[in-house]
Every structure is written in structure tokens, then in C-alpha cells.
Amino acid sequence: MAGYDPRTFPAVAVTVDLVVLTVRDGGLCVLVVRRGEEPYAGREALPGGFVRPDEDLLAAAQRELAEETGLTPGAAHLEQLASYGAPDRDPRMRVVTVAHLALVADPPDPRAGSDAAAARWAPVAEVSPGLAFDHDRVLGDGVARARAKLEYTALAASFCRSSFTVAELRRVYEAVWGRPLDPRNFHRKVTSAAGFLEPTGETTTRDGGRPAQLYRRGPAAALHPPLLRAEN
Amino acid sequence: MAGYDPRTFPAVAVTVDLVVLTVRDGGLCVLVVRRGEEPYAGREALPGGFVRPDEDLLAAAQRELAEETGLTPGAAHLEQLASYGAPDRDPRMRVVTVAHLALVADPPDPRAGSDAAAARWAPVAEVSPGLAFDHDRVLGDGVARARAKLEYTALAASFCRSSFTVAELRRVYEAVWGRPLDPRNFHRKVTSAAGFLEPTGETTTRDGGRPAQLYRRGPAAALHPPLLRAEN
DNA sequence: CCAAAAGTGTTCAAAGTACACCCATGA
């Protein structure tokens, strides 16, 4: 950083790309757009776009997320994932992308963004490998991050609507981790984790059987103790 | 990403900044350079520099690390930390920096990089807050990452020389976490974590008292089970 | 011998897993 000359910096384009995940029909799904132009015309890619001159990185990601899904900022969890800048990752020019991870609940059908030809929610295994650019790797990193963070944060609730049952939350964990969990132990763990869930007082029978208590997200960001930890 | 025009991208400079940590005299220290020019002339900052036109992000970080410390690539742990791109973070122009975290053992005295006026190892609390640009935040994020990763990875060994004792490894944990650990339970935990440590067969009395077994890093990257987990 | 640090054994408490069992609803 010391001693650089602003007049001779190497020209680079900076974009944000989005790994937008949701849980649908018991599986982990990602938002992808079909590319209409070269390079990779016809292939699917993660949504993304340029960072504008007066925009912070997170703000750019929020704007792109809103453009692609119609979600208002704050309605979904959004965090920076990692940056990717291999010199040849885009054949046209040097592009460094700052990837972000978004977790959304109950997603609306994707609306065609200003420049996205066609967007859809696709099961992760269905589109990757096969994405444009280095997006297979970006998606892989995003899924790995989501899996890891479910263990020790309250993030799983970001995949649920504002009011949800313990069983719905459990199905999120099962979808992201790809393995069944014991409903009874899971129930005890999440309801006894301080600040994770707050009962609304209402019940629902939308899952069938005995009415289930409804909860909303609690104030806790981290989970003490973490979930999982083997549960063979 | 879809539909951008390479001829009209917003001009941005991309740099890498380094959070280089080491343990000295029982405390966590960071490599800082004194700035010779505006802005922030005379203030200390994290080392860093431009990403060159044909260089990947990690390669740029490796090059900077070598320039500042003389360490050859691979001699230290180096990973991407996060990117920072607030529009006004550098008053001269739009600069997006991809920060990296490096953990080094037994560091040589910093050598003046090609453009670094003066570099030194400083205790983290001594220089932050007070760093130039947004480097207080970058350093804080780096330290937080290091603290967290010691729990569930074998990274602590990156702070040790190629051959080290359990007590030396414990002092690394104590310095980074800032709290004492029970030597006896610590010994049992790290020696029973599969793949963390490999005995060299040699012993040393450099710590005084009964001779201690010497170890080198094992092949494991992750620790099962993780360390810490309360230990009040 | 004494001090100092390495390393082991043992006890107790806490947490996790497996699973039997009861509850409350819709059909």
C-alpha cells in the first residue's frame, strides 16, 4: 500500500457475484441465471454485476439481490463469502469478483433482473459442475460455508419464514447437511439453546399430527453449545 | 455479471493487504509499516500493494509477504481473509483491497520492503486502534479469524518452528486467546488429536525441568474434537 | 536435595445419543 501512484494503477473491474441459497422440497437450491452472451453463452451462472463507483461491496450485493429476487435489503441473510481474481477467469478482461452468500426463505419466483435473461431456483447438484466462469468453485465455497455456519450460529432460521415450527427448522438442517436428524433430540437441543428461538404462543397443524408450537428467530447470533457434534 | 460491457466498467484499483501475525514474548504481534506519504503520512499501516496484471490474488499476497519478511512462499500459513471496498476508504481513488491473513513462526526481523519505509513487529494492542485507512478493522477481523481457527484447526502449529514442544504450542494458544490453559489437560488433548502432532523422537530441556518430547506438524488440517469448548 | 517442568491417573460433572413413551390433532 505504501508508495503507490494512483495514476499508474493496473485497471481491474470489480464485480459482486451472489450465491443465493434456499431450501425447497427438502433440498438445497441455488439461484442461477442463463447467460445470453459470450463468453459461456447458454450456460448457467451465478447472478452478479458491477460494483458502482460510489457503492460499498455489501451495498452492491444487496442491490443485486434485490434486482434478481425482489427481496428488500434486510429480508435475507447476506454476508461476504470470498474474492476470486485469477487473471484468466474472464476471457474479456481482468475481473475480480467479491462473492457473497445469501440465505433466503420461501423465495418468490425469480424475476428477470434488468439484464438477466432467465433465472431459476435449481438443486445444487443439478447445476454444479457445469456453471460458467469459476462459479462451480464459488458455489462450492458458499455451500461449505453454509454447512459450517449452521453448526455454531442461528443462521438456519434465515431459511425459514418469520414464523416456523421446530420440524421445519429441522428439515432445513437435514437439507443442508444431507442427513436425517433425530426429531426428539433436535427438538430438545434447539429449544434449549438460549436466544435461538422465541415461542410466538401460536400453534399450527400444517405439518399434520399434533399441533406444533410456532417460533420466531431469537436474538442470539451464535449457538451455545453448537449443534451436530457427531450424532451418528 | 450477465451483460456487462468491458469498455465501460468502472475503474477500480485492487490491492492486497496483509495481516501477518506471530507470537513473541507471550503476546500476539502484527507486522506494521510506517507510512512515508500522504494520506496518513507518519501513521502505521498494514503492509500491502497492488495486484499485478497477471497475478492471482493469493500470488500477490505471497509476493508481498516475501517482500516484507523475506519468507519464501509456503514457509508460512497464508489464507484470504476478506475484502474491503468502501468508496471513501482511500481518499485518492477507489481502492478495493483483498486482505490476507498470514501466520508466521520465529520471524526474521522485518526487512524494509521495496517501498516500505520502516517495518516492525508490534503487539496488537499497541498499534490498534490507530492504524491508517480502515486497517484497524482489517486487523480486528484477522485476529478474530485466527482466534476462531485455533479452536478447530491445526493452525496453531504455524506459529511454531518446525520442531516444538507441547508447552511451546500451549503458549501459542495462551497468547492468541489471552488466557491460561491447564498444561496437563492441554497436553492430553493435543497429543490425542489424530494427525495434529508427530513425535520426532528427540527431546529437549530448553524449557527447563524434565526433558520434553519434540513434535512436528502432523497431516491433519482440522481437529477432531476441537480444543477449548469452555475450559473456564 | 530442591525446584521446575513433563507427563499420567482418577474423580466428578456435564453433555450427547438412543429410544421408550405419552399427547393432540385430522380423517
Place this chain on the structure above:
DNA sequence: TCATGGGTGTACTTTGAACACTTTTGG
């Protein structure tokens, strides 16, 4: 009434914290 999922109780196992104790060196 039965099927279905919600929710609780409990026995067993595993893990971790605390700390007494033995070992092996230097001075």
C-alpha cells in the same frame, strides 16, 4: 379408531475439568 407428527423422560455413554501424583532433568 387409527395414523401422524409433537413433545418429554430416562438410561447409557462419552467428553471435559480439576487436580493429585509420579517422572526426569538442572542447579
